[in-house]
Amino acid sequence: xxxxxxxxxxxxxxxxxxxxxxxxxxxxxxxxxxxxxxxxxxxxxxxxxxxxxxxxxxxxxxxxxxxxxxxxxxxxxxxxxxxxxxxxxxxxxxxxxxxxxxxxxxxxxxxxxxxxxxxxxxxxxxxxxxxxxxxxxxxxxxxxxxxxxxxxxxxxxxxxxxxxxxxxxxxxxxxxxxxxxxxxxxxxxxxxxxxxxxxxxxxxxxxxxxxxxxxxxxxxxxxxxxxxxxxxxxxxxxxxxxxxxxxxxxxxxxxxxxx
Amino acid sequence: xxxxxxxxxxxxxxxxxxxxxxxxxxxxxxxxxxxxxxxxxxxxxxxxxxxxxxxxxxxxxxxxxxxxxxxxxxxxxxxxxxxxxxxxxxxxxxxxxxxxxxxxxxxxxxxxxxxxxxxxxxxxxxxxxxxxxxxxxxxxxxxxxxxxxxxxxxxxxxxxxxxxxxxxxxxxxxxxxxxxxxxxxxxxxxxxxxxxxxxxxxxxxxxxxxxxxxxxxxxxxxxxxxxxxxxxxxxxxxxxxxxxxxxxxxxxxxxxxxxxxxxxxxxxxxxxxxxxxxxxxxxxxxxxxxxxxxxxxxxxxxxxxxxxxxxxxxxxxxxxxxxxxxxxxxxxx
Numbered sequence: 231x232x233x234x235x236x237x238x239x240x241x242x243x244x245x246x247x248x249x250x251x252x253x254x255x256x257x258x259x260x261x262x263x264x265x266x267x268x269x270x271x272x273x274x275x276x277x278x279x280x281x282x283x284x285x286x287x288x289x290x291x292x293x294x295x296x297x298x299x300x301x302x303x304x305x306x307x308x309x310x311x312x313x314x315x316x317x318x319x320x321x322x323x324x325x326x327x328x329x330x331x332x333x334x335x336x337x338x339x340x341x342x343x344x345x346x347x348x349x350x351x352x353x354x355x356x357x358x359x360x361x362x363x364x365x366x367x368x369x370x371x372x373x374x375x376x377x378x379x380x381x382x383x384x385x386x387x388x389x390x391x392x393x394x395x396x397x398x399x400x401x402x403x404x405x406x407x408x409x410x411x412x413x414x415x416x417x418x419x420x421x422x423x424x425x426x427x428x429x430x431x432x433x434x435x436x437x438x439x440x441x442x443x444x445x446x447x448x449x450x451x452x453x454x455x456x457x458x459x460x461x462x463x464x465x466x467x468x469x470x471x472x473x474x475x476x477x478x479x480x481x482x483x484x485x486x487x488x489x
Numbered sequence: 490x491x492x493x494x495x496x497x498x499x500x501x502x503x504x505x506x507x508x509x510x511x512x513x514x515x516x517x518x519x520x521x522x523x524x525x526x527x528x529x530x531x532x533x534x535x536x537x538x539x540x541x542x543x544x545x546x547x548x549x550x551x552x553x554x555x556x557x558x559x560x561x562x563x564x565x566x567x568x569x570x571x572x573x574x575x576x577x578x579x580x581x582x583x584x585x586x587x588x589x590x591x592x593x594x595x596x597x598x599x600x601x602x603x604x605x606x607x608x609x610x611x612x613x614x615x616x617x618x619x620x621x622x623x624x625x626x627x628x629x630x631x632x633x634x635x636x637x638x639x640x641x642x643x644x645x646x647x648x649x650x651x652x653x654x655x656x657x658x659x660x661x662x663x664x665x666x667x668x669x670x671x672x673x674x675x676x677x678x679x680x681x682x683x684x685x686x687x688x689x690x691x692x693x694x695x696x697x698x699x700x701x702x703x704x705x706x707x708x709x710x711x712x713x714x715x716x717x718x719x720x721x722x723x724x725x726x727x728x729x730x731x732x733x734x735x736x737x738x739x740x741x742x743x744x745x746x747x748x749x750x751x752x753x754x755x756x757x758x759x760x761x762x763x764x765x766x767x768x769x770x771x772x773x774x775x776x777x778x779x780x781x782x783x784x785x786x787x788x789x790x791x792x793x794x795x796x797x798x799x800x801x802x803x804x805x806x807x808x809x810x811x812x813x814x815x816x817x818x819x820x821x822x
Contacts, residue, residue, distance in 0.1 A: 231690070231691035232685070232689075232690040232691055242706065242709045242710070242713075243709035243712065243713075244709075245705065245706065245709060252685070252690045252692075253685070254619050254684065254685050255619065255679060255683050255684060255685065256682070256683050256684075256685060257683070258680075258682060258683050260579065261579075262577035262578060262579055262589070263577070263578045263579075263580060263586070264561065264575050264576075264577060264578075265575070265576050265577065265578045265586070265588065266563040266564075266565070266566075266568075266570060266574060266575070266576070267573075267574050267575060267576040268563075268574070269563065269565055269566070270576070270578065270586065270588055271563050271564050271565035271566075272564045273561045273562065273563065273564065273570060273575060274561070274562050274563075274564045275559055275560070275561060275562075276559070276560045276561075276562055277549065277557050277558070277559060277560075278557065278558055278559070278560045279551060279555050279556070279557060279558075280555070280556045280557060280558045281555060281556070283560070286551050286557055290551050290552050291549055291550075291551065291557065292549075292550050292551065292552060293547040293548070293549065293550070294547060294548045294549075294550045294554075294746060295547050295548075295731065295732075295735045296547075296548055297735075297739070297745075300747055301745060301746070301747055302548055302550065302554075302745070302746050303735045303738050303739050303744050303745055303746075304550060304554060304738075304744050304745075304746055305547070305734070305735075305738070309734060309738070312734065313727070313730055313731055313734065315727075323713065324713070324722060325713055325714075325715060325718065325722050326710045326711075326713045326714045326715070327714070327715060327716070327717070327718055328716070331716075331717065331718060332718070333669070334616075334618070334621045334624065334665070334667065334676050335539055335540065335621075335624035335674070335676065336723075337618045337621045340618065340619040342685065342687060342690055342692065344687075344690070344692045344693070345692075345693065349693065349696050350696070350698065350699060350702060351702060353695050353696055353698045354698045354699060354702035354703045354705075354706055355706045356695075357698050357703045357706075358703050358704075358706035358707040358710055359706075359710070361703070361707065362707055362710050362711070362714075364710050364714065366710070366713075367718065367722055367723070375727070376726055376727050378723055380618070382618065384617060384619070384687070385687065386687075386695040387687040387692055387695070389618075389619065391618055391619070393723065394540055395543060395723060395724065395725035395728070396720045396721075396723040396724050396725065397541075397543075397544060397724075397725060397728070398540045398541055398542070398543060398725075399539070399540055400539055400540065400541065400626070400784070401670075401784050402669065402670040402671070402672055402784075403670065403784075404670045404671055405670060405671035405672055405777050406671065407634060407638045407641075407671065407777055408634075408777070411633065411634045411635050411638050411777075412635075412638060412642075413635065413638055413639035413642050413643075417639055418639065418642055418643060418646065421527075421639050421640070421642075421643040422643055422646060422647055424527070424528050425610045425643055425644075425647050425649055426610075426647070428528075428607075428608075428609045428610060429609065429610045429611070429649065430609040430610070430611060431611060431615060432611040432612075432615035432616050432652070434620065434663075434678070434680070434681040434684070435681050437654065437663050437680060437681070438680065438682075439661060439680045439682075440599070440661060441597065441598065441599050441659075441660060441661050444597035445594075445597050447597075448589065448593060448596075448597050449579050449581075449587055449589065452587045452588075452589060452593070453581055453585065453587045472530060472635065472636055472639065475528060475529040475530040476528060476529075476530060478528070478529050479527075479528020479529045479530065480528070482528070482529070483528070
């Protein structure tokens with residue numbers, strides 16, 4: 231049983247649902263210490279004055295907000311305290327939209343929510359989201375920071391993903407390509423055939439982070455005092471005309487399916 | 490002082506204070522350039538960030554307003570260290586430090602490749618949101634955008650997204666290639682072993698739900714339902730509070746400092762988010778359509794080169810916060 235990282239209260243109209251929050255992702259990146267090459271001693275990071283190179287004590291460090299390249303407004307510790315939002319356990323649902331309204335680029339960090347003592351309400355809300363096919367937009371304060379998130383249901387459970395903020399996401403109005411660069415009907419037909427010939431279900435289990443696996447092997451070998459000689463794989467693709475390439479690709483895909 | 494820890498990035502070493510300052514020129518510099526291989530069709534593309542940093546990053550200064558920086562030093566002899574003096578060590582569970590040389594890292598790094606291989610196509614709604622990590626735009630890079638437009642149109646017609654992989658800066662990425670208003674986007678995906686399930690967390694099995702309760706929730710949901718999201722609903726209130734405070738403090742000149750080479754408080758965020766926006770616009774205009782317009786979700790005002798230059802001039806003459814037109818790059822050079 232994973233440990234909950236936070237407890238909150240979903241507020242929807244007059245109803246509330248007590249929930250526990252769990253990270254939906256596991257950080258599997260391999261962390262290294264930085265060492266001095268000569269003596270393998272750990273490296274320390276110091277904050278220094280750029281002009282003199284002198285060390286600056288922690289309590290003398292201030293933060294500043296830049297106005298332009300060389301002008302900034304200095305903020306004192308009490309200013310930063312003022313910016314801390316009031317503490318709260320509420321996950322306030324402000325809006326619901328159809329699940330298709332939110333593009334993938336909005337999702338930042340995913341969390342699962344679990345029931346906190348009130349299973350009937352928890353599973354009922356998950357069911358309500360599922361049947362209405364809606365996503366809830368929520369705001370909450372967690373560990374002195376404000377968050378915006380998307381409340382969804384996954385297989386009958388509630389999930390809350392933090393979202394990027396409005397000015398972070400870049401958008402386009404529909405771009406119409408130049409007329410001489412538009413695909414021809416026969417090319418489009420061939421391309422669609424190619425797509426259906428390599429169509430599949432999304433199966434993330436098929437892909438492993440091979441670099442991470444090789445790196446772990448290397449570390450294990452080095453820990454035992456061994457050396458490793460790795461094998462490298464090379465790939466190459468040919469290049470002909472668009473329509474010919476598409477036809478050849480479809481033929482190749484068919485062959486693969488038969489084999 | 491805390492021990493310096495880092496996730497290993499083979500091609501891009503952790504920056505040091507001695508690194509030369511970047512200039513702010515409008516050089517077009519994508520994060521990655523390569524080719525999408527779609528069957529035997531090759532589509533040259535430039536990869537550019539589709540998101541930019543929050544407008545809340547701050548710089549480090551001392552009490553008198555002097556610019557501060559970071560420096561690595563050896564914990565044993567106190568010597569100042571540059572990138573060439575550093576090596577990485579992995580601490581095993583029993584506390585042993587295993588030193589890995591750059592050459593050894595190099596030997597297990599993925600083969601340098603400039604291909605995004607489209608492995609297969611899946612229905613867009615099959616990918617659970619928990620898999621999405623970071624979005625990038627793919628702009629056509631070759632002389633002809635025909636093959637690019639063909640892939641866009643094909644995905645729009647079929648409602649499918651491409652699943653592929655590629656290598657960038659020594660890391661293998663799994664991506665979903667989606668078509669977004671006539672432009673291709675590559676969203677990096679998490680690997681399956683990084684994603685938890687309700688089962689692996691240990692959540693209780695779903696119990697029977699009272700339809701009365703479900704109906705109550707459905708009613709509340711419907712009351713708050715809209716067809717679209719407005720920008721205010723997703724606005725960055727932290728950034729707004731911060732900028733309001735800065736604006737108030739700015740009136741007293743004793744709060745204003747003038748310094749060159751201010752360092753960000755977050756060493757991870759020192760990427761040139763602003764430059765990427767300029768790139769994206771220029772690249773799309775040149776390669777796809779003269780009428781290409783990029784905006785952020787908050788403002789419908791286009792982010793254009795000319796506008797940014799004008800706003801920079803205005804900012805330099807009269808230091809006011811222009812929230813919408815300003816990006817990180819114009820604050821940092």
